[in-house]
Structures are given as structure tokens and as C-alpha cells.
Amino acid sequence: MFSGSWSRLTRLSASITGGQRGLSLFSSSGSSNWSKVVSDAEKIVGYPTSFMSLRCLLSDELSNVAMHVRKLVGTQHPLLNTARGFVSDSKNNLQMRGLIVLLLSKTAGPSRAANDLLAQDMVSGIYPSQRNLAEITELIHTAFLVHRGVVNLKEWTVSDGPLKDMEFGNKMAVLSGDFLLANACTGLAQLNDTKVVELISSAIGDLVQGIYYENSYNAEDGPADGVDAASWEEQTFLSHGSLLAKSCQSALQLAKHDKEAQRLAYLYGKHLSLGHKLNSDLQPFVKSGLGEPATFSLSAAPVLFHRQIVGKERWRQQLQQAKTLRNQLDYSKLSAAVKSEKGVSSAVDLCCYHSNRALEAIQAFPSSEARSALENIASAITKF
Amino acid sequence: MAGPWWRLCRRWAIGGATTTLSETLRCFSGGPASSSACPLGRASWSSGAGDERRPSFSPQTHSKAFHLSSSGLRRAPRCSCRATHSDARPEDPFTLAQKDLSSLYDDIKKELFVSTKELKHLCDYYFDGKGKAIRPIIVILMSRALNIHSNKAGDLLPGQRTIAMISEMIHTASLVHDDVIDSSDERRGKRSINDVWGQKKAILAGDFILSAATTALARVGDSTVVKVLSQAIEDLVRGEFMQLGSKENENERFKHYLDKTFKKTASLMAHSCKAVSILVSSDPDVHEIAYQYGRNVGIAFQLVDDVLDFTSGADQLGKPTAADLKLGLATGPVLFACQQFPELHAMIMRRFSSRGDVDRAWQYVLQSDGVQQTTFLARRYCEEAIRQISLLRPSHERDALIRLTQIVLSRNK
Numbered sequence: 001m002f003s004g005s006w007s008r009l010t011r012l013s014a015s016i017t018g019g020q021r022g023l024s025l026f027s028s029s030g031s032s033n034w035s036k037v038v039s040d041a042e043k044i045v046g047y048p049t050s051f052m053s054l055r056c057l058l059s060d061e062l063s064n065v066a067m068h069v070r071k072l073v074g075t076q077h078p079l080l081n082t083a084r085g086f087v088s089d090s091k092n093n094l095q096m097r098g099l100i101v102l103l104l105s106k107t108a109g110p111s112r113a114a115n116d117l118l119a120q121d122m123v124s125g126i127y128p129s130q131r132n133l134a135e136i137t138e139l140i141h142t143a144f145l146v147h148r149g150v151v152n153l154k155e156w157t158v159s160d161g162p163l164k165d166m167e168f169g170n171k172m173a174v175l176s177g178d179f180l181l182a183n184a185c186t187g188l189a190q191l192n193d194t195k196v197v198e199l200i201s202s203a204i205g206d207l208v209q210g211i212y213y214e215n216s217y218n219a220e221d222g223p224a225d226g227v228d229a230a231s232w233e234e235q236t237f238l239s240h241g242s243l244l245a246k247s248c249q250s251a252l253q254l255a256k257h258d259k260e261a262q263r264l265a266y267l268y269g270k271h272l273s274l275g276h277k278l279n280s281d282l283q284p285f286v287k288s289g290l291g292e293p294a295t296f297s298l299s300a301a302p303v304l305f306h307r308q309i310v311g312k313e314r315w316r317q318q319l320q321q322a323k324t325l326r327n328q329l330d331y332s333k334l335s336a337a338v339k340s341e342k343g344v345s346s347a348v349d350l351c352c353y354h355s356n357r358a359l360e361a362i363q364a365f366p367s368s369e370a371r372s373a374l375e376n377i378a379s380a381i382t383k384f
Numbered sequence: 385m386a387g388p389w390w391r392l393c394r395r396w397a398i399g400g401a402t403t404t405l406s407e408t409l410r411c412f413s414g415g416p417a418s419s420s421a422c423p424l425g426r427a428s429w430s431s432g433a434g435d436e437r438r439p440s441f442s443p444q445t446h447s448k449a450f451h452l453s454s455s456g457l458r459r460a461p462r463c464s465c466r467a468t469h470s471d472a473r474p475e476d477p478f479t480l481a482q483k484d485l486s487s488l489y490d491d492i493k494k495e496l497f498v499s500t501k502e503l504k505h506l507c508d509y510y511f512d513g514k515g516k517a518i519r520p521i522i523v524i525l526m527s528r529a530l531n532i533h534s535n536k537a538g539d540l541l542p543g544q545r546t547i548a549m550i551s552e553m554i555h556t557a558s559l560v561h562d563d564v565i566d567s568s569d570e571r572r573g574k575r576s577i578n579d580v581w582g583q584k585k586a587i588l589a590g591d592f593i594l595s596a597a598t599t600a601l602a603r604v605g606d607s608t609v610v611k612v613l614s615q616a617i618e619d620l621v622r623g624e625f626m627q628l629g630s631k632e633n634e635n636e637r638f639k640h641y642l643d644k645t646f647k648k649t650a651s652l653m654a655h656s657c658k659a660v661s662i663l664v665s666s667d668p669d670v671h672e673i674a675y676q677y678g679r680n681v682g683i684a685f686q687l688v689d690d691v692l693d694f695t696s697g698a699d700q701l702g703k704p705t706a707a708d709l710k711l712g713l714a715t716g717p718v719l720f721a722c723q724q725f726p727e728l729h730a731m732i733m734r735r736f737s738s739r740g741d742v743d744r745a746w747q748y749v750l751q752s753d754g755v756q757q758t759t760f761l762a763r764r765y766c767e768e769a770i771r772q773i774s775l776l777r778p779s780h781e782r783d784a785l786i787r788l789t790q791i792v793l794s795r796n797k
Binding site: 144147171193194195198204211213215 | 585
């Protein structure tokens with residue numbers, strides 16, 4: 001029975017991994033330091049968190065999708081890349097969010113309110129419900145990676161590949177994203193805690209709003225104006241922080257920890273996510289350029305802060321100056337412009353601030369191996 | 385009328401080992417609700433066989449049906465028959481549910497709390513009061529009928545009202561995604577969200593409506609209710625997946641079709657009905673009645689929908705919508721027609737993708753009695769729904785639910 005499942009998984013990966021290298025889902029900060037911090041942390045929580053996701057991956061529904069996704073090879077449909085990452089990215093912290101939920105669960109330990117009977121169910125100091133929650137967090141995150149890849153067919157061009165295939169890619173992306181979300185829903189219901197259902201549902205709502213906002217300006221060249229740190233934080237929290245923050249809070253709710261402990265867990269998740277996002281936004285600006293200049297999004301934090309500092313008019317000029325003859329953007333030129341002002345340094349400062357706030361949040365918990373791992377992760381986001 | 389049906393069942397029997405269609409259906413009426421469902425479900429199909437030539441609904445039929453079934457049930461209240469007679473005129477479900485649903489769309493819009501103006505507009509787009517709101521109507525009537533049955537007089541429970549609202553939200557969220565999947569550019573007489581704002585935004589709007597629904601669901605504060613409705617959400621997606629595949633084996637194909645129909649349409653009705661029953665009663669038999677009513681009405685509703693895809697519009701323009709065929713889907717009328725015209729088999733397997741397939745398939749269906757057979761099957765599901773709901777103590781709302789099955793069968797749009 002197991003061998004059947006495995007051959008199916010292999011077929012699945014074979015059908016969608018092309019020659020391309022898998023895409024890193026959590027970050028671009030793939031320094032060896034980061035990898036070590038993560039792999040050390042993984043050992044602390046016992047076994048990897050992949051059972052629920054594996055069940056989804058091996059379901060008839062998703063195997064079916066995998067068969068169909070083969071048709072998309074050769075097109076530009078984003079589902080293809082997401083699917084590649086889905087199966088081949090074992091090294092690059094695919095399940096980072098789940099790992100943090102587990103580490104926080106272990107850090108907080110059993111609460112005084114939870115009775116002894118429950119403690120017997122613990123594996124490596126983590127309740128089964130908390131493990132399930134970690135899986136659910138991952139399912140939701142993956143569902144939105146898939147849904148983010150739906151494309152607008154009215155913007156279709158010949159270079160995307162046949163329109164029919166793109167339409168089909170959308171169909172698969174919608175269905176498989178919905179499938180993962182639906183499994184997250186039933187998984188949540190099984191946790192028997194309506195407070196947790198409410199928290200995670202609202203996190204899904206936040207995530208949707210954050211992605212919607214991102215989409216509304218990514219299409220052109222970032223929002224009309226630069227944004228200040230406060231509104232950057234507000235938006236980034238929705239798209240990158242809420243799910244982890246509310247999952248961390250939920251993990252402690254499941255172990256019946258009090259409001260204060262839950263608040264601290266929430267803060268750790270929130271600040272870690274924001275710091276991590278800043279870290280990945282900063283990568284193109286801090287890596288000293290060997291080889292071709294790094295490209296970056298015009299809505300990356302350092303650029304947004306820079307735009308706010310220099311004002312609309314000067315930014316327009318700088319953008320104009322960085323345009324080459326064929327109307328392409330010369331990123332190294334633009335990057336130099338951004339670096340000449342305080343955009344990068346204020347992003348670095350903000351990153352350190354969030355790292356510190358994350359560290360502070362977990363100091364109230366007793367010192368342990370798990371807490372040290374959380375501290376290492378929070379420190380690692382300020383290393384570039 | 386019954387003749388072709390049973391002949392068909394016999395034809396469906398393949399070899400000695402496999403099940404016949406009638407057995408398949410029998411299993412279905414047990415449903416995945418719980419294993420305890422079997423006695424009730426089974427009784428319906430076997431004892432129903434003698435009754436089936438009388439598909440019309442007179443008050444007499446009701447009380448007779450009630451007598452027959454109540455003999456086997458311990459819990460049926462004694463005075464019910466008289467009450468049924470005294471109120472011979474069936475209640476209009478729409479009027480009766482109206483007072484509880486006057487603020488439905490306003491309540492939904494309040495749940496859809498978003499800061500981005502445009503996203504808010506997208507989410508509200510289909511909650512314009514133009515939908516049939518059939519799910520909330522069923523849930524409200526079921527709640528009141530159940531409350532009276534359980535001697536809880538007075539108003540609806542707040543949670544029941546919320547579940548009525550959630551049922552419409554979940555349904556709408558799935559419509560928004562369905563339109564992207566099927567590339568439809570029209571819905572309820574206006575342009576679809578994906579046509580106006582593009583696929584990316586449509587998917588997010590659907591996701592947001594779903595998250596708002598599950599947040600409201602969590603606030604009801606009952607873990608069992610959350611489990612019941614999350615099952616309905618999962619079924620919706622699995623049903624959509626089932627539409628991707630066709631079965632080679634004809635017997636399997638029909639089971640696949642009914643299974644898909646349950647998951648895509650009936651599951652939400654069944655589970656919403658079950659959820660409101662859990663809030664008022666701890667009796668699993670009552671939960672089962674609510675669930676079975678929703679399940680049977682839901683399947684009948686979809687079967688009629690599948691028939692209308694072939695018949696509606698045909699009178700005025702002579703051209704059917706045949707939207708399902710164009711999407712490559714073989715629904716009830718086609719599956720029945722395939723019995724008389726085996727030529728359809730190949731077309732079903734290639735999902736009507738060759739030139740002229742859709743027109744030819746449509747011709748075959750009209751020449752066959754596929755439409756009548758499907759309608760007949762829908763009627764059987766309605767009879768079972770009536771049998772189930774008649775187990776409740778009589779009330780205006782209960783009778784309105786009975787009347788609703790007639791409306792489901794006779795609707796023409």
C-alpha cells in the first residue's frame with residue numbers, strides 16, 4: 001500500500017519537475033547560516049511536519065492535477081513553477097511556518113490549565129493538535145501560493161503559450177488551491193476549538209486582502225507614491241505576517257495558555273515575519289554585485305522607503321534616468337540611486353527592530369533548546 | 385411511467401457480481417451522513433416501489449405517506465395526522481421564510497468587512513438580492529420546523545440565523561470560483577466577476593467570501609457545527625474535481641454522476657440542515673431527518689437543473705442552452721439517453737469535443753426519454769425528502785418544506 005503511494009509521488013514529481021531548479025518558497029536569503037539555523041531547529045521538534053500535506057499530495061485529486069499540469073510544460077503559466085517548488089524544494093525551508101509553530105508550542109510547553117492526561121499525548125513536548133495546526137498553516141500558505149498564480153486571461157499574449165492551455169492552467173490552479181484550503185478547513189474543524197477556527201479564518205481573510213493590495217500595484221510600477229514605515233507594516237502584516245502571528249497564537253490557545261502568553265506568541269510570529277520580509281527585500285541591495293546586477297521589485301521595502309524620502313518628482317526622474325534605450329530598466333543604476341539615500345539603511349534598521357521585538361517577545365518563556373532555536377531564527381533574519 | 389425506470393435498472397445490472405443501479409441508488413439514500421442512516425434510507429427505496437405510480441402530491445398522499453412511515457417509528461407524535469388535515473393548503477415557502485430573511489443580504493455585507501474599496505465591491509457584487517436564496521430559505525424553514533418539533537417555541541436561535549447566512553455565502557464563494565473554472569462571462573443576468581475584473585481578483589474575492597463565512601461559522605461557537613459545515617466545503621471542491629473525469633463503465637458512470645451531484649449541490653443543503661438541527665436538538669434521529677431532507681431535495685434540485693439545461697429556452701428560440709454539453713459534462717439526461725443510443729458513449733468519453741458532438745448529443749437526448757427519466761428520478765428524491773420531513777411534528781414550516789419539493793420539481797428556470 002505504501003509502495004503504491006510512493007510510486008505515485010514519484011510520478012507526480014517526475015511529471016512536473018522539468019530541468020529547472022526548484023524555486024525557493026520561503027525566501028531568497030539562502031545563506032548557509034540560515035540553513036543551519038533551520039536544520040538545527042527541525043531536529044528539536046521531533047519529526048517533520050509533512051503528514052497532512054503528504055496526504056493532500058497523494059490524494060486522487062492532486063495526483064490528477066499533476067497529470068494535467070504536464071500539459072502546461074512549455075507555457076508560461078505560473079502554476080508550473082509553483083508545482084515544481086511544491087515537490088522539489090525540500091532543502092529550502094518549504095515548511096518554515098509550520099516549524100515555527102512547532103517550536104513555539106514546545107517553548108511554551110504544557111500549561112497549568114491543561115490536565116495531565118493531555119500531557120501523555122505529547123510527542124517531543126508538542127501536542128498532536130499543535131502538530132495538526134502547523135500542517136494547516138502550511139496548507140493555507142501553499143494554497144495561496146497556488147492561487148497567486150492564477151493569471152488574467154485578458155492580458156494573454158502569444159508568448160505565454162496557447163490560450164487554451166493558459167485557461168486550463170487557471171482551472172487547475174483554482175481547483176488545487178481550493179482543495180488545499182478545503183482540507184485546511186476540515187483540519188481546523190477537527191481541532192475542536194472554535195477560537196482557533198476564528199483566528200485562522202481571519203488570518204485567511206487578512207492574507208487575501210494583503211495579496212489583493214499587492215496585486216493592485218504590482219501590475220504597474222508600485223503604488224503611486226512611496227509609503228511610510230507604518231503603512232508598509234500594515235500592508236505587509238496582512239500579506240506576510242498575519243498567518244504566522246495568528247497560528248503562533250492559536251498554538252498556545254490549543255494548549256490552553258493564558259491571554260498574555262498568546263499575545264507574546266502572536267508578537268513573535270508578527271515581528272519575525274516582518275523582519276523576514278525586510279530581509280528578503282534587502283537581498284538585492286546588500287549582496288555586493290558579482291556578475292549580472294540583481295533585479296528587484298519596485299515595491300520592495302527599500303525602494304518604497306526611498307521613494308518616500310526623495311518625493312514623487314525626483315523618483316520619476318531617477319526612474320527615467322535608469323531607462324535604457326530600449327526602454328528597459330537598468331537595475332544597477334536604479335539600485336545605486338536607491339543606495340545613495342537612506343532607503344536601504346532605514347530598511348535595515350527596521351529589520352533589526354523587528355528582530356529585536358521578536359526576541360523580546362519570547363523572553364518570558366522558560367529557557368530551553370526550543371526557545372534558543374527561535375532566538376537563532378530571529379537573529380538570523382538580520383544577517384545578510 | 386414506472387415501466388422504463390425498472391427496465392432500465394435491470395439493464396444496468398452487469399453480470400452477477402456488480403451492483404444494479406437500483407442498489408446503487410439504495411446505497412446512496414443511506415448517504416455518508418452516518419451508518420445509522422441505513423434503515424431509514426433502505427426502507428424508502430424498497431417500500432417506495434409500490435407507491436411510485438402516484439407522483440402527484442395531494443394532501444391525502446401526505447397523510448398516507450406519514451401513516452406508512454410512522455408505523456415504523458417510535459417517536460412520531462400521535463396527533464399529527466389531524467393537524468395535517470386541518471391545514472390542507474400548503475404553505476408558500478418563500479412568503480413564510482421572508483420575514484426571517486429580510487435582512488439577509490445586509491447581514492452578509494456586514495460580514496464582508498474589507499478595507500480595500502474595490503475588493504469590498506467585488507465581494508458584495510452577487511449579494512444584490514437577485515439570487516434565489518434557496519439555501520437560506522430551506523435552512524430557515526428547517527430551523528423553525530425543528531424548533532417546533534423539539535418543543536422549543538419562540539424565535540430562531542441566533543446560530544440558526546447565522547447558518548442560513550453562511551450557507552448562502554459558501555454557495556456564492558463557490559459560484560465565483562466556478563465561473564473562473566468554466567470561463568463563464570455571465571451570472572444572474574450580469575457580467576461575471578472574472579469577466580469584469582479578471583481571474584486573479586475573482587479568485588481572491590471568492591477566497592475572501594469563504595474566509596468571512598468560516599469566521600462567522602466559528603463565532604457560532606459550536607465545534608460540531610463547524611465540523612459539519614466544513615465537510616460541506618470539502619465536498620464542494622471534491623465535487624468539482626469529479627467533473628474532470630469520466631468513467632468508462634456505465635454503471636460506475638451513473639454512480640459517479642450522482643455522487644458528484646450530491647457533493648456539488650446537495651451536500652451544502654444537507655449539512656446546513658444538519659447544523660441547525662444540532663443547535664436545537666441532541667437527538668441523532670432528528671439530525672438525520674434534517675440531513676436527509678436537505679440531501680434529497682438537493683439532489684432533486686440539481687437533477688431538475690440538469691434537465692432544464694436541455695429544455696429551457698427550447699420553447700422560445702428552439703435552441704437549448706446545453707451549457708453542460710458545451711463544458712463536456714454528461715448529466716442525467718445524457719446518461720439515460722446513452723442506454724437507448726449507444727452512439728453517445730464515445731461522445732461522452734471524448735467530452736463532446738469533436739465538431740457537431742454537442743448538437744448530435746442534444747438530438748439524441750430529445751429523441752430518447754432521458755429528460756423524462758431524469759425528471760422521474762428527481763421526483764423519487766423529492767418523495768424521499770417528503771417522507772423524511774414528515775417524520776417531524778406538523779407545522780406551517782414543515783408543510784412549506786413539503787411544498788418546496790413541488791416547487792423544485794415544477795420550476796422552469
